[in-house]
Amino acid sequence: MSYQERKGILRFPKATFERLKLYHAFLSQIHAEGKIYVLSEDIAEMLRITPEQVRKDFSFLETKGKPKVGYVIKELLDELDELFGTGVDENIIIIGAGHLGSALVNYKGFKNIGVRVAAIFDNDPRKIGTMVGDLMVLPLKDLSRVIRRFKVKIAAICVPESAAQQVADLLVGHGIKALWNFSTRILDVPPNIIVQNEDITRGLLGVKHMLAESEKSSSIDAMKVNEG
Amino acid sequence: MSYQERKGILRFPKATFERLKLYHAFLSQIHAEGKIYVLSEDIAEMLRITPEQVRKDFSFLETKGKPKVGYVIKELLDELDELFGTGVDENIIIIGAGHLGSALVNYKGFKNIGVRVAAIFDNDPRKIGTMVGDLMVLPLKDLSRVIRRFKVKIAAICVPESAAQQVADLLVGHGIKALWNFSTRILDVPPNIIVQNEDITRGLLGVKHMLAESEKSSSIDAMKVNEG
DNA sequence: TAGATTGTTAATCGATTAACAATC
DNA sequence: TAGATTGTTAATCGATTAACAATC
16 A cells, blocks of 8 residues: 555644655764765654654654664655655646746755756847857747646746736636745635745744844744645 | 844744745735735734734834734835845846746846846856846856855856756855755855755645645645745 | 563643633 | 624643553
């Protein structure tokens, strides 16, 4: 029985799921460094959580550790890879060929999580036809064709805030299921559409706040914040 | 008594603080559209939470609403602006003049949250001296001078994963207090250093997972995920 | 074996939801 | 006034932490 099938039954607490993504990142890292085993203590230290939390989270997985030895990194990683479907490639499109859109096209990390950029779009005639990385910038009229051809379900919105809602409407109209929103705009879309807000200013607001706090009191814990 | 002073006493639950950032974004939006009042119901709908949650969160603020009228948008916004210190400018630096670093330099949203990019650095001789937006790419040897001169506390890490830890060590060595980490690397830094992980692949992992879930069951709620 | 580490259950803590009185 | 909406307290739910037995 695969994870896909089991998932309906075996559910993770939301908080656990968020941390599983971090474990995945850290485990990939130390696996690449050639490490074989890892202790809950090692993971906890890097992620600034407790070892108990790590073990509790892992108790939702099938991988088991050995007392005094820890967990086999590869085993955890394989289970998480299957859980996150990093092997199953998903085609995404990017709307907006500005700085951010271009950065995404050239982003190297997608292959690790089973994501591929199928196309990039813009409505500026001066950008259409130019190359961004390996891709030629397409006009929005090609949207429908590309979405159908590559079975695209996820679209990244990299347009100015003023155009974000309009673009979201257009994408939803063409059957896009999930919006990866890099604009600061809070999007208004039907409830069945997944929205992942990636507005980076929000992270910085938190940092500014923590800095202000730490300047007053020197005893600060839990200052490592992770997205997710 | 200002918020800065009060903050030590008046604490927000962490979950509330995260939502306050979203309220701030949404309120900015409708304020710009010229709206004067807002109901907890309106906010809840856009943010995919409940009106009760909104009112509960607002109960930690000083701004009060009026039954049947709602909240004065400007009043909420002013309080949140003060709370987040969006008026107090903070200088940040960017390490890595690749696609992402350049996108950040050109990012328009910083001014809304009181952040200014003071400089961008790279160690590639071919990039040093070139212009990125209004800034000239500086060599890392200028780091110390710039940090002191602009009282920089926050640094964005936009270098490849392989260089991220090294860059983090360098920055911490120069007195940087908060790392805004765009690499996929989980950084190992002293506990008094604030780390905000902005690795975007993590958001996409969640989206892929939700898509897989929604393909099995059609009754899905809580699918709008916000960074924080 | 003794000591270290895992895995799990129980206790605590924090966050959300429900209920409802107050008020416009 | 009646109805809608806020603000707050109490009840529920979920997540973290503590405790500790199992095991290598």
